[in-house]
Amino acid sequence: MSSGTASSGAGSDDDHAPWPSPLIRDLVDELRRFNRRKTEFYAESVLEASAFAIMLVLSDGRARTLRELTEELGLEQSTVNRQVNNAIKHGYLERFEVAGSLSRFVRPTDTGREAFHHDGMLRAARIEATFADLAPGTPEGLLRELRAFNQAYDRRVLRETGKDVEATGEHRRYG
Template sequence: MSGAGDASFWPSPVYRDLAEELLRMGRRKTNVVPGTQLEASAFAILWVLSDDRPRTLRELSEELDLEQSTVNRQVNAAIKHGYLERFEVEGQISRLIRPTAAGLDAFEHDGMRRADRLIRVFADLAPGSPDTLLHELRAFNDAYERSTARQDEQHTARQHAH
């Protein structure tokens, strides 16, 4: 059996090294920032809601790419802490979720802490460029989503064929 250090199953060493760097990023607790108030899940939900458009639980689940039961637990925890609220809209079955004033304040506070961290990282990275990284990461994420969507479609088509 080959290991990551043995490049026999990698098309080239650069793919092996990219996989290693992606694993490093995944292990890093980027959502744990000293001095923040919000749990990572509450920050992620507030990030989605930061466009001032309330969402249903289903919409949040889709946008966060998480199971609805997971998002429901996260939303309930954020409601318990006073960061989110559910409200009814006439003519709509599902209640909507929106940030409270406390949620918006905590989101701004934690967002500034995260921005400070990025500023420090890029200052240390010099001459690296946040613009270059953003461009490449966005292109990578877009290609990744296209590729996995095609793979999922092919998998579903094969399942229906059997």
């Protein structure tokens, strides 16, 4: 599959199968490539990718239950439980009880917040360097387009499935 720009139309009419067009095929490919970025390795990072993802969800300052983390991360509960336990073992997260709740909550420790800040700065530096190399694109333009795309996508999922997108955290704004 091409990782470049949309096809020029060369080749047979079904070069883009099973997609309805070369444009859709190339968009799917670019979204797949973009999705891989969430697990990219940073040589100086402190947190594993899974711990960073958990910390990103918790970066709004609100503690979560394991069930809430599972929903917001879109993973199986056993996977999130294993990831949370690993982050607790390394001192990045802690569980605590809340009066009146049967579930325990998870929140970052000071060590976790420091590690998240450190690793967040690594990611920010890579993004800034990428935009410095990208002309004429801007971070504001990309954010505007990604936000509009994600909001429209969430609306489509809601219409097609009746799924409560708002409750899943899929609409979250990180910036």
